[in-house]
Amino acid sequence: MKFYIVTPTYNRCQELKKLYQSLQSQTCHEFSWLVVDDGSSDQTQDWIASLSGVSQFDIIYLPKENGGKHTAYNLALDYMAESDYHMVVDSDDWLSDEAVSLILKDINSLSQEEVGLVYPKSPVSQRPSWLPEQVTQVSIPEIKLKYGLAIETAIVIKNASVKAVRFPHYPNETFLSEEIFYIALSEIGKFRAINRELYYFEYLASGLTSNIFTLWKNNPQGTFLLFKEREQFISKNLVGKNKFLEMLKVTLNKEALRIALPNMQVKKNRFKKMLLRPLAYMVYLKRFK
Structure with a gap:
């Protein structure tokens, strides 16, 4: 070894x-x-x-x-x-x-x-x-x-x-x-x-963690894969209020990134998109604008 x-x-x-x-x-x-x-x-x-x-x-x-x-x-x-x-x-x-x-x-x-x-x-x-x-x-x-x-x-x-x-x-x-x-x-x-x-x-100003939202925006395919994998993990492993809140966070991040990247072809849940659009837009302004 x-x-x-x-x-x-x-x-x-x-x-x-x-x-x-x-x-x-x-x-x-x-x-x-x-x-x-x-x-x-x-x-x-x-x-x-x-x-x-x-x-x-x-x-x-x-x-x-x-x-x-x-x-x-x-x-x-x-x-x-x-x-x-x-x-x-x-x-x-x-x-x-x-x-x-x-x-x-x-x-x-x-x-x-x-x-x-x-x-x-x-x-x-x-x-x-x-x-x-x-x-x-x-x-x-x-x-x-x-x-x-x-x-x-x-x-x-x-x-x-x-x-x-x-x-x-x-x-x-x-x-x-x-x-x-x-x-x-x-x-x-x-x-x-x-x-x-x-x-x-x-933390360094040039480090990955301090620039995470820019990295998400510049690497959208990998980021949408992250959101998908995180959703599946939450669905399988969390329960109750914690499950709801963590799933909401993922959904808002995903919808906010879609707003930032309007030409990105990603499968959408139309009802969820309409319901969460105002909150997602706030996340977009804070993280991706």
Whole structure:
């Protein structure tokens, strides 16, 4: 079994250096750093090459044409063996010194049915909220949709669990929500939920999260697929008021994006469209105008 830290990157050479230092500082170096370069035009390739013989851990560099983080992740999944484990660590994030040591111990405690581990990501300014103590296993979409936690998570995955799971790719689109991937994983098994602080981040103005609505608008086919998959997950896994509210949110986002993209050919529910049009227009003005 090998453990990989996977970092998809695009023109983030300066940010990678901070992550590299946190990897160098690990108390355990029994891992490989798999850097997938999504067509960078900066000094990423030269800098990675300069680390040869210097780093205390194995580094694999996989260059590819620009296609978006999801296509870089697909390449990483194809590279690793099914017997391995991995965690994605973004180029602008970093780990605590004992992160790898703790993760490897937690991996060894996984049951056969569990597909991996999930921890809270810690913003630099505060400790994040977490699941109720009695919740020890969870699917990734449940964290937000069932338990109402709008938090970032650090996810360790058993590669054998994702051998048949890959991100779809649409021509001329370079963004696809990772939620689609985790909804697919929810059909396979649950993650062990551990409230442990080992992954840190801060939002960058150029990051994906801070530009999510622009990304949705510029990548509509993938975004409408996200809405479809989220609706199906909600319908199957949520109940009562929570189910109604989450379904309403998806519907309003979908209708608002249709307003923003009037030429997009998407199947419509005419009654729902007429009923929710005023609210959807407000969402459109706030997010897509």
